[in-house]
Amino acid sequence: MSRRIREGEVEIQSKLKEIQFRKSIRFPSTTHATFGLYRYPAKFIPHVIAYILSKYSKPEMSIFDPFAGYGTVGVISRLYANDYELWDLNPLLGILHRISIMKPISVEINGIFKDLISNRKEFLPDWPRIEYWYPSQFISFFSQVWGYYHSLPENEIKMILTIPLLKVSRYFSFDDSQRQKLSRSSRSIKRIENLLELDWKKKFYELLESEINRVLKGIVEYQRLFPCDVKFNILAGVDSLKQELKEEKDILITSPPYLQSQEYIRQAKLDLFWLGYKEEYIKQLSKLEIPYRDIDPIDIYSKTYEQYLGQINEVHIKKVFQRYFWGVLGALTRLQEKITSYLFLFVGHASSRGISIPIDKIFVEHFSKLGWRYEITLVDKIVSRRLFSYKINPASGRPDARTKVENLVILKRR
Numbered sequence: 001m002s003r004r005i006r007e008g009e010v011e012i013q014s015k016l017k018e019i020q021f022r023k024s025i026r027f028p029s030t031t032h033a034t035f036g037l038y039r040y041p042a043k044f045i046p047h048v049i050a051y052i053l054s055k056y057s058k059p060e061m062s063i064f065d066p067f068a069g070y071g072t073v074g075v076i077s078r079l080y081a082n083d084y085e086l087w088d089l090n091p092l093l094g095i096l097h098r099i100s101i102m103k104p105i106s107v108e109i110n111g112i113f114k115d116l117i118s119n120r121k122e123f124l125p126d127w128p129r130i131e132y133w134y135p136s137q138f139i140s141f142f143s144q145v146w147g148y149y150h151s152l153p154e155n156e157i158k159m160i161l162t163i164p165l166l167k168v169s170r171y172f173s174f175d176d177s178q179r180q181k182l183s184r185s186s187r188s189i190k191r192i193e194n195l196l197e198l199d200w201k202k203k204f205y206e207l208l209e210s211e212i213n214r215v216l217k218g219i220v221e222y223q224r225l226f227p228c229d230v231k232f233n234i235l236a237g238v239d240s241l242k243q244e245l246k247e248e249k250d251i252l253i254t255s256p257p258y259l260q261s262q263e264y265i266r267q268a269k270l271d272l273f274w275l276g277y278k279e280e281y282i283k284q285l286s287k288l289e290i291p292y293r294d295i296d297p298i299d300i301y302s303k304t305y306e307q308y309l310g311q312i313n314e315v316h317i318k319k320v321f322q323r324y325f326w327g328v329l330g331a332l333t334r335l336q337e338k339i340t341s342y343l344f345l346f347v348g349h350a351s352s353r354g355i356s357i358p359i360d361k362i363f364v365e366h367f368s369k370l371g372w373r374y375e376i377t378l379v380d381k382i383v384s385r386r387l388f389s390y391k392i393n394p395a396s397g398r399p400d401a402r403t404k405v406e407n408l409v410i411l412k413r414r
């Protein structure tokens, strides 16, 4: 097999150390405070970020996450008095983050329910497919519920209601939340059939009340951790491949999208529609997700990358592989120019056609060429985030060998 070796390609021996982040830092639990309010796919557990900031940051340092998802990096940065900036393609980042850092308020739930019941305003998502996701009885009910939500002023009560309403609206839909993307299943159809036989409006209010209480409790717990008022900037709905970082940052911490997944916008779709986002906009966002979009090639300074690329025969798999690295490393190569101290890159081992790809090693080799000193890779074998997993990988039809371990690659500016 012949392969072209680019000038400057490097190969670096991995320095691996096993760790259990959950046990390495004192932190109440993965869902404590506001960390578990919304099930964002592949969310960081708070321990990972707390571990990094406790060991590597000083209060005056600024932290940056260009693929921030739920925004855990920002929520923990406040606990260490670090300024921060978060970006994500998913517009939910902005809303979820605002809720996660809210100050406690008191809420009169019965008053809200009274207003909700007497509300006559309606809101229907800009989505012809909505009828596929709800039985007709639920559509008219939820259009009034969301009519009430959208009639509220942009205040704290509205924020407190957001996650509970999203969750309950999903529970009443045909979506099977255990699946990777929005999809109906026999399990979810059964759930809806059962609901229709109950006093489902009563069930709706019971669930909503318990979810509101969960948010209120989480917010109180978060404030008990003594977050600091720091400077922060959130860019939600932006493409990190094109976005410019205006100011230098000390530390970049991120977990980029996975090699075989394009689930975030699709997974968030139902929520985005209820929140009022337009179908055309959501489609545009979906097209920007890595790794299925068209992307300009970049030089990747890694022998390991070339070796694995050489093992893939199918043209379309090769394309996904290349686009993934061009996309993620393209964005990070540009952004690292403005990072002054450390890169923390949290990646799993993905597999392509049954071959496990050492993404962490490829990242290490590439950044070593760009002026970063490789410190270590911390390997957490307890899968600490909620990852989507299939018994059979839908792309290859083989048993799933995707992300089983998670590696934190640490690189220091030379």
Ligand SMILES: C[S@@+](CC[C@H](N)C(=O)[O-])C[C@H]1O[C@@H](n2cnc3c(N)ncnc32)[C@H](O)[C@@H]1O
Binding pocket: 040, 041, 042, 043, 044, 045, 066, 067, 068, 069, 070, 071, 072, 073, 087, 088, 089, 090, 238, 239, 240, 241, 254, 255, 256, 257, 258, 264, 265, 288, 289, 290
């Ligand atoms: C592994 S997740 C990050 C999860 C995050 N660490 C957390 O704690 O929730 C990767 C993120 O990359 C985002 N993403 C994918 N393509 C993107 C793009 N072109 N620009 C910005 N973000 C993108 C996805 O929306 C997703 O939130």
